[in-house]
Amino acid sequence: MQGLVEILVLPLLGAATITAFKGLMPKKLPGIWASLLVAVSFLLSILADRRVATLSGSHHVITGVLWNWVTGFGAAIHFRLYLDPLSAVWLLIITGVGALIHIYSIGYMHDDAGQPRFFAYLNFFIFSMLLLVLAGNLIVLLIGWALVGLASYLLIGFWYERPTAVAAAKKAFVMNTLGDVGILLGLALLYIHYHGVGYPHLFQAFSQAKPGSAFFEWSAFLLYVGAMAKSAQFPLHMWLADAMEGPTPVSALIHAATMVTAGVYLMTRLYPLLRLAPITHELIGAIGAFTAIFAASVAFFQQDIKKVLAYSTLSQLGYMFLGIGVSAYTASVFHFMTHAFFKACLFLAAGSVIHGLSGEQDLGQMGGLARKMPWTMASFLAATLAISGIPPFSGYFSKEAILGQAYNSGHYFLWGIGVFTAGMTAFYMFRLFFLTFLGKPRNQKLHDHAHEAPLVMTIPVVILGVLAVVGGAFGGWLNGWLKPAFALYPGAAHAALESGPLFGTIVTVALAVVAFIVAFLLYVRRDTAPKAGTEQAPGHWMLHAWGMDLVWMAIVVNPLKLVGQAMGAVERTILAGVTGLAAGVQSWATDLAPIQTGYVRRYALSIMVGGVALLAYYLIRIGFIS
Amino acid sequence: MIGFIILAIVSLVGAFGVIIARQPVHSALFLVLNILSLAVFYILLTAEFLAAAQVIVYAGAIMVLFLFVVTLLTAGKDDREPKETLQDQRFWAGVLAVLMGGGLAVLAVKFPSRSIPLSLPQNFGNLHGMGAILWGPDFIYLAGVALMLLTAAVGVLVLNKPRPASKPKARWEEGES
Amino acid sequence: MIPLNDVVGLAAVIFAVGAVGVLVRKNPLVMFMAAEMMWNAAALVFVAYARSFHAMTGQVMAFIIIGTAAAEVGIGLAIIVSVYHHRHRLDIDEVSQLKG
Numbered sequence: 001m002q003g004l005v006e007i008l009v010l011p012l013l014g015a016a017t018i019t020a021f022k023g024l025m026p027k028k029l030p031g032i033w034a035s036l037l038v039a040v041s042f043l044l045s046i047l048a049d050r051r052v053a054t055l056s057g058s059h060h061v062i063t064g065v066l067w068n069w070v071t072g073f074g075a076a077i078h079f080r081l082y083l084d085p086l087s088a089v090w091l092l093i094i095t096g097v098g099a100l101i102h103i104y105s106i107g108y109m110h111d112d113a114g115q116p117r118f119f120a121y122l123n124f125f126i127f128s129m130l131l132l133v134l135a136g137n138l139i140v141l142l143i144g145w146a147l148v149g150l151a152s153y154l155l156i157g158f159w160y161e162r163p164t165a166v167a168a169a170k171k172a173f174v175m176n177t178l179g180d181v182g183i184l185l186g187l188a189l190l191y192i193h194y195h196g197v198g199y200p201h202l203f204q205a206f207s208q209a210k211p212g213s214a215f216f217e218w219s220a221f222l223l224y225v226g227a228m229a230k231s232a233q234f235p236l237h238m239w240l241a242d243a244m245e246g247p248t249p250v251s252a253l254i255h256a257a258t259m260v261t262a263g264v265y266l267m268t269r270l271y272p273l274l275r276l277a278p279i280t281h282e283l284i285g286a287i288g289a290f291t292a293i294f295a296a297s298v299a300f301f302q303q304d305i306k307k308v309l310a311y312s313t314l315s316q317l318g319y320m321f322l323g324i325g326v327s328a329y330t331a332s333v334f335h336f337m338t339h340a341f342f343k344a345c346l347f348l349a350a351g352s353v354i355h356g357l358s359g360e361q362d363l364g365q366m367g368g369l370a371r372k373m374p375w376t377m378a379s380f381l382a383a384t385l386a387i388s389g390i391p392p393f394s395g396y397f398s399k400e401a402i403l404g405q406a407y408n409s410g411h412y413f414l415w416g417i418g419v420f421t422a423g424m425t426a427f428y429m430f431r432l433f434f435l436t437f438l439g440k441p442r443n444q445k446l447h448d449h450a451h452e453a454p455l456v457m458t459i460p461v462v463i464l465g466v467l468a469v470v471g472g473a474f475g476g477w478l479n480g481w482l483k484p485a486f487a488l489y490p491g492a493a494h495a496a497l498e499s500g501p502l503f504g505t506i507v508t509v510a511l512a513v514v515a516f517i518v519a520f521l522l523y524v525r526r527d528t529a530p531k532a533g534t535e536q537a538p539g540h541w542m543l544h545a546w547g548m549d550l551v552w553m554a555i556v557v558n559p560l561k562l563v564g565q566a567m568g569a570v571e572r573t574i575l576a577g578v579t580g581l582a583a584g585v586q587s588w589a590t591d592l593a594p595i596q597t598g599y600v601r602r603y604a605l606s607i608m609v610g611g612v613a614l615l616a617y618y619l620i621r622i623g624f625i626s
Numbered sequence: 627m628i629g630f631i632i633l634a635i636v637s638l639v640g641a642f643g644v645i646i647a648r649q650p651v652h653s654a655l656f657l658v659l660n661i662l663s664l665a666v667f668y669i670l671l672t673a674e675f676l677a678a679a680q681v682i683v684y685a686g687a688i689m690v691l692f693l694f695v696v697t698l699l700t701a702g703k704d705d706r707e708p709k710e711t712l713q714d715q716r717f718w719a720g721v722l723a724v725l726m727g728g729g730l731a732v733l734a735v736k737f738p739s740r741s742i743p744l745s746l747p748q749n750f751g752n753l754h755g756m757g758a759i760l761w762g763p764d765f766i767y768l769a770g771v772a773l774m775l776l777t778a779a780v781g782v783l784v785l786n787k788p789r790p791a792s793k794p795k796a797r798w799e800e801g802e803s
Numbered sequence: 804m805i806p807l808n809d810v811v812g813l814a815a816v817i818f819a820v821g822a823v824g825v826l827v828r829k830n831p832l833v834m835f836m837a838a839e840m841m842w843n844a845a846a847l848v849f850v851a852y853a854r855s856f857h858a859m860t861g862q863v864m865a866f867i868i869i870g871t872a873a874a875e876v877g878i879g880l881a882i883i884v885s886v887y888h889h890r891h892r893l894d895i896d897e898v899s900q901l902k903g
Contacts, residue, residue, distance in 0.1 A: 598902030599712060600895055604825055608722040615729050624733065630805045634813045641817045644836050645824035650893075653833045657840065660817070664843055670805050671854040676846075676865050683869050688839070688876045695880050696832055699887050708829050708894045719826035727819020734811035744857065751853075751862055764863050771870035778874035782881040 003048045004062065004081045007091070008130050010041045014123035022116035031106035034119035038102050038126055042095035049088045053481075060085055060484040063136055063200070070139075075195035080136025082199055086485040089333055089478070090133040090258075090265055093340045097257045098126050100460040104348050105249040107457035108355055118158060118247065125151035129258050133265060137198040138187040141266070145183060145230065148259050149176035155254060156246040168242035175239045179229025183266075186222030189215070199269070206272035213276075220277035223270060224284060231263030231317050234291045238549055240314055241298075244306040248351030251306060256313045256347050257340040264320045264336050268329050271486065275327075285325015285406075289417040292318030294546070296424040300431075301534045301543045304361050305350050308432045311545075312387065313343055315425060319402055322414055328405035330482050330497050335398035337478070338471040342383040342395055345464035349380040352453035352461060353436060357446050363432070363530040368441040372450040375458045377437045379465030384433045386468040388426035388512050394471030396509075401475070403508065404500025419504065423511030430519035438524050629670075637663035648706055650696045654689060661685050672746060675756040810851045818844035831883050831895045835876070842872045 014037040018030045025033075052060050062083040070077040083091070102122060109115050128151050132144030150173075157169030191197050193215065194205045209216070227233070232240035243255045254260070267274065267284065274281045295314035302308045316339050323332035354361055356373055370377045386393035389400070399422060406415040441447035452458065479497050499505075522528045534543045541547065640663060643656025661684045668677035710716060749755035760768045817840060824837025846865040853861025890897050 594902075596902050598899030600898070601712060601715060601826055601829075605715065605718055605722070608719070608726065608822060608826065612722050612725050612729075615726060619729060619733070624736075627806065630809060634809075637813065637817065638820070641820040641840055644833070644840060645820060645828060647833075650830055650832045653836050657836045660840060661843060664847055667805075667810065667847060668850055671810070671850050673850045673853065673862050673865070676850060676862055676869070679866065679869055683873055684839075684843070688873060691876060691880060692832065692836065695884060699832070699884070699893060708892075708896075710827075710829070711896060716827050719823050723819040723823040723826070726822065727816050730815030730818065731812040734815055735808050737808075746857060750857070750859065755859060756862065756866070759859050759863060760866070764860070767863055767867055771867055774874050775870060778877045782877050785878070785881040785885055 007041050007044045010037045011123040011126040015120045018120040030116040030119040034123045035102035039099040042099050045091045045095045081134045082136030085481050087133045094129050094258050097344050101249050101253040104457050104460040107454050121154045155250040156243045165245040168245040172239040172243050179226040182222045182225030186219045189219040211276040216276040220273050220280040227263030227266045231260050234287050241310045244310050252344045252347030256343040261336045267324045288318045288321025289414045292421045293417050296421045298545045299428045301539050323402035326406045326409045326411050328402050331401035338394040338398040341471045342386040342468035345383040345468050348461045349376045352376045356450045363435045365443040366436045367439045370437040373452045379461045382465040383468045384429045389422050397472035397475050401497045405498050407500040419508050422508050423515045426512035427515035427519050430516050434523040654692050673751040675753050807855050814844040814847040830893050
């Protein structure tokens, strides 16, 4: 317990103080204050993790009950916090990358009127996310889960004057709520069956259960639906691309590094349940792989710098779920970590570009920015190499670990998809890089005014860029660190990082290199326009995300609208009866109104009537008059 | 017993005087009579403190306030009772009052409450006793009364504060009267 | 020693007389005085039963009644005075606009 509450409360304090005193604060204070609190939270997280490391025994867990919450019926539910090596990794990433992004935002938002509001929301998000990962049972997790959804909603709709931002926020919120319902149902199933939702209690129960019953399948599937919505897995993925309406640091923090990986966290946290639900387990891997290749194909021809990154995030999330599906839990966490580094770096660098071009996001207006923004370009390049899986950058190690395990566990088809997607990733990422930084400027006026971002923005980007380069070195450490967290089931050995066959690695890297060469030839040598290839059938469909929005409209939204209209008609019919009743009461009241004469003495007389009646009642009761 | 009868008659004279007197000033004076006779009852019922409070608060403060307002509002005007306009109001008032007062009185006399044979506790009803209980276990009531009086004082100020400048004449009138 | 039951009976009669005063008189000041009389009757009952039960709680109640009456008179007279400023007649039936 020691120190966990402080980690949790500091960002909340920031949100509260900024909201309360934003009128009094000088212009720059909210950003500095918010960054400082998150940074302190980061230091405290390191201390807490050190304490976890020094714990002896097989369970490296710090846990404690803040207060008894739901008591009095059924099994008691406590407000429990829980820190083990798994949540420790998340803790570090959330507060560490979060602090960097806070600092970056000081520069990025410096001339926005809503700056205090922005930092209050951002701090609130950090608090919610920490609550999510520090939760000691599924209900507290659900609170954090819902709160991050709220924070995401607020931040996507941060520029609420834009109708598109409001629509995107609404979409994200509705889809996330769908997932919340899934989690709620799933944990209700577990609660009914096991009379408790605390992790220690559940793990104890899972370790004695026999796999394969429908109960486990259903509860795992329902919880997976929640993870699916939050982590934007295939049918529930559209909100993430629209979420790019928010400010770029938000995209970096929430919609790339932390919140969208909450689903990965939930699934790795509940790995014993997944072991008991083999069908769902396989399904997770399959959907993950499909999401990876689907999103990669959509990212191919996007015109918006942030949209490309959004779809690449989707694709990388697919990788993480693929890893979970093939039981490569450590590898998934590893990929989450490296992804947090390189994707945050990419988004922040993209933010610097947008900032330097005074708000321009269209790739068709960029090009040739390498000279103008050398630091941003270098960081972006490092992160691009990392995400493309070029050794020895960080993405190579984590992706390789997932693919290797997929191959080793016999999921050859998923492995194939993963390898192919790795090539696609390299292609679209290098296309993005070349279109942005190399080639001829496509808008000379913007290019002339472009400038490198201020230091407060460049330094976080460069730090993340360095982490994206060297992040792969954390793999070995992570292996030992997470061992106790995944030690609870017989297949524990498979949870650790594994390397695949040599030819797999060679194929992956070779594909990436080929993709790099193709992208180079196409977009630097031939100077192809960004729009090229989007007019004909496949490119057009890819640009519009294979029309998934339309499919959703046709399959879900419009039928629901019809149902709503039908219900509305029914309701109006019922209401007609109600209004009739109201009219009757009204005419009755009109008839009775003259009783109110306005004369105070008449009212006093009526009080006397009541008093005499009461007196008579008591006299009759005691038998004085009969 | 004779003392009780005399006191009862005096208090009833006061009571009837209040409702029969044609001028408000006379009503007020009859009310003083009623209140003072009740104060004597309090002394007889070993409630010395309340008797004193009755005389000071009612006969002193409240009645002075009444008399002040009566003179303020009725000086130099026809202050006789207007004619009764509400149909049967007097008849039903009499019937109901007789029913209620009669019923309560008969109930009180017919059902004697059990009396406690022990002698009274020390300091019963005098200043020491009331002080001990009001500043001791029942302090909350004292505080409540104090709060209520404060609220009333603020309320009176708000009710009679000068109206905004839309009607300057009314303010002048207020000051005049 | 005075007869407690008779005191309570007397209080009932004073209460009823006060009620008649409130119901019959049209001058708000006199109505108010009659209401004060009703308060007093209730206080008398409390005091009498306090004596009967040897419990001073009844006297505390009477004390509350006296305090409440003082507050009520203050507010009530203020209302009467401000109504009089608008109406210039001391007739409670004048104030009867609020009817159905």
